[in-house]
Amino acid sequence: DIQMTQSPSTLPASVGDRVTITCRASQGINSWLAWYQQKPGKAPKLLIYKASSLESGVPSRFSGSGSGTEFTLTISSLQPDDFATYFCQHYKINPWTFGQGTKVEIK
Amino acid sequence: QAQLVQSGAEVKKPGASVKVSCQASGYPFTTYDINWVRQAPGQGLEWMGYVHPDSGNTGYAPKFQGRVTMTRDTSTSTAYLELTSLTSEDTGVYYCARRQYNFDCWGQGTLVTVSS
Numbered sequence: 604d605i606q607m608t609q610s611p612s613t614l615p616a617s618v619g620d621r622v623t624i625t626c627r628a629s630q631g632i633n634s635w636l637a638w639y640q641q642k643p644g645k646a647p648k649l650l651i652y653k654a655s656s657l658e659s660g661v662p663s664r665f666s667g668s669g670s671g672t673e674f675t676l677t678i679s680s681l682q683p684d685d686f687a688t689y690f691c692q693h694y695k696i697n698p699w700t701f702g703q704g705t706k707v708e709i710k
Numbered sequence: 711q712a713q714l715v716q717s718g719a720e721v722k723k724p725g726a727s728v729k730v731s732c733q734a735s736g737y738p739f740t741t742y743d744i745n746w747v748r749q750a751p752g753q754g755l756e757w758m759g760y761v762h763p764d765s766g767n768t769g770y771a772p773k774f775q776g777r778v779t780m781t782r783d784t785s786t787s788t789a790y791l792e793l794t795s796l797t798s799e800d801t802g803v804y805y806c807a808r809r810q811y812n813f814d815c816w817g818q819g820t821l822v823t824v825s826s
Contacts, residue, residue, distance in 0.1 A: 637812035652811065690755055702754070
């Protein structure tokens with residue numbers, strides 16, 4: 604199975620900060636990576652697919668990059684609505700696995 | 711727009727089984743796999759398996775093989791997850807999500823509590 608490792612686990616930040624979350628795959632997954640945002644009590648929401656493609660309706664302050672084994676999610680200017688937990692997930696080959704999550708919290 | 715609506719919360723005793731439903735609307739049901747993802751309290755996301763609504767083919771994560779069954783009813787555009795031999799470690803929120811490549815539409819989640 605492909606293991607996904609995110610860092611950091613917790614990220615204290617302030618409104619307006621540039622935020623970067625890293626996700627590493629245990630083997631190459633090309634660009635078959637998605638990023639999700641989850642708020643407490645809610646289902647995850649797709650933000651980025653194919654490593655860098657922005658899902659329709661997602662603000663342009665979110666961006667993704669990377670390929671192979673190393674990926675990043677960047678929020679260019681953190682907004683109050685962005686305090687949440689973020690997960691990466693590969694979809695190269697079954698079983699689809701998720702990173703353990705990064706909680707972006709108020710500093 | 712595409713929507714997945716899940717059945718309500720369940721409370722089960724250890725050793726029992728649970729069956730959760732996921733009704734799709736707003737898109738052709740047979741076009742996308744329906745996947746199930748579990749989230750234990752305060753934990754991350756764990757993929758359990760999928761059912762292809764057109765063929766009925768399934769694929770399960772090894773951890774759940776033998777204990778999980780995923781089915782579908784195309785007449786009602788509904789997918790089902792059944793999990794047997796429940797233990798306290800099965801307590802969590804169960805989500806259905808449609809997948810073509812990534813999971814682009816999710817149900818609201820169903821809380822399953824296993825307690826004696």
